[in-house]
Amino acid sequence: MSGSPPTRRVIDTLELLANADEPRTIAQIADRLSVSRATMTAILAELDAADWAQRDADLRYRLGPAAHAFAASATPPPDTGPAGPEVDAILAELVDATECGVTLARFTVDRMTVVAKRHSTVRPVPGLGIGQSLSIAYPVGAAAMAWRDDDRDAWAERDERADRDARPGERTASNAARRRLLASVRARGVAAYRPDSSDVMLVEVLAELLGAVGPLLIDPSLRRTATRRLAQLSSRALTDDELDADEDQPISYLAAPVFRDGRAEFELQLGVLRSSVPLQVRRELTVALVEAASRTSAVITRPAS
Numbered sequence: 001m002s003g004s005p006p007t008r009r010v011i012d013t014l015e016l017l018a019n020a021d022e023p024r025t026i027a028q029i030a031d032r033l034s035v036s037r038a039t040m041t042a043i044l045a046e047l048d049a050a051d052w053a054q055r056d057a058d059l060r061y062r063l064g065p066a067a068h069a070f071a072a073s074a075t076p077p078p079d080t081g082p083a084g085p086e087v088d089a090i091l092a093e094l095v096d097a098t099e100c101g102v103t104l105a106r107f108t109v110d111r112m113t114v115v116a117k118r119h120s121t122v123r124p125v126p127g128l129g130i131g132q133s134l135s136i137a138y139p140v141g142a143a144a145m146a147w148r149d150d151d152r153d154a155w156a157e158r159d160e161r162a163d164r165d166a167r168p169g170e171r172t173a174s175n176a177a178r179r180r181l182l183a184s185v186r187a188r189g190v191a192a193y194r195p196d197s198s199d200v201m202l203v204e205v206l207a208e209l210l211g212a213v214g215p216l217l218i219d220p221s222l223r224r225t226a227t228r229r230l231a232q233l234s235s236r237a238l239t240d241d242e243l244d245a246d247e248d249q250p251i252s253y254l255a256a257p258v259f260r261d262g263r264a265e266f267e268l269q270l271g272v273l274r275s276s277v278p279l280q281v282r283r284e285l286t287v288a289l290v291e292a293a294s295r296t297s298a299v300i301t302r303p304a305s
Contacts, residue, residue: 009035013043014067017053023060086299091118094270094292098285101271104258104296107144109154112136115266123273139181139191139237143255146185147264181237189257189290192238192282194250248276254285256293260300268293 012033017024024032030040044061047053051066091102095118104116113133138156145155156178185191242249251272258266270289277285 009033009039010043010047013040013047014052014063017061017063018067020062023056023058023062025060029061084299087116087296088118090292090295090299091116094118094268094288095120097288098270098272100273100285102292103269103271104266105269106266107136107141109141109145109151110135112141112267120271137235138178139193140235141267142181142185142237143191143257143267144264146182146191147257147259152182180239184240184243185257188243188286189293190286191255192243192286193252193255194236194238194242195252243282244279246279248278249282250275251277251282251285254289256289257297258293258300259297262301266296266300268296 013029016029016032026037026040026044029044030037033040044053044055048055048061048064051064053061053067054064055061087104091104094100094102099120099122101120101123102118103114105112105114111133114130117130141155145152148155156175181191238249238251251274253272254270255267257264258268260266268289270285272285
């Protein structure tokens with residue numbers, strides 16, 4: 001797997017400027033980040049042109065007005081529940097073991113809200129931020145809904161309404177398909193998602209696009225559009241036959257339930273985002289995810305001391 005070093009350098013530069021107690025020269029920044037001064041000159045020139053960095057009369061750089069305005073416009077996230085050092089450590093270990101990004105999200109019958117996340121160190125894909133939510137439709141949420149008898153019917157009814165409104169040839173899942181998916185989730189402990197066959201390669205293309213420009217996307221509508229498109233390419237659940245097939249399979253993400261006080265309130269999602277994943281790798285990713293979800297459930301269910 002290969003990441004995006006240019007993107008990483010931009011992120012590192014912004015983080016250094018944000019944490020610096022005084023403006024820094026190009027040489028200081030380049031030396032601190034172990035990149036060439038020519039490369040850092042180019043990065044800072046672009047950031048300066050976009051007002052994300054600002055050069056003073058002494059040719060030193062600090063965060064620019066665009067960065068400050070972006071931070072000032074942010075609102076505090078809503079109650080995100082189980083996020084904390086122990087959960088973050090579990091997510092970090094899962095990222096290290098799989099080289100995939102990880103998201104912990106709370107689920108209702110019609111929405112998911114991100115409560116914790118860790119980016120892949122190999123290929124960071126920003127996606128939704130902590131506290132942000134997204135409307136969902138079947139089969140998204142299957143990992144949690146498979147264990148929630150009280151919400152399962154309402155979740156399925158949203159799919160049935162969409163089925164009635166769909167044009168011929170665009171029907172959503174049948175009741176039988178839903179039952180098979182939920183039974184598979186309960187047996188395996190995970191739900192696995194992939195794009196339609198015609199969109200397999202687009203998953204990686206869009207993932208690379210989000211990874212390249214996501215950290216600098218100021219326009220909220222553009223970011224939402226890109227993230228929504230990625231979700232659309234990840235909306236078909238793999239069947240048991242596909243999961244067990246010897247052939248490589250495209251995997252957008254895997255999801256496992258996380259329980260709090262016996263209720264599957266959350267999903268731990270592993271952003272695989274690969275167009276071809278061998279059977280053995282699929283099994284290894286599944287084992288790692290299920291184990292991390294189990295540990296997370298134990299942490300957030302533990303009585304407060």
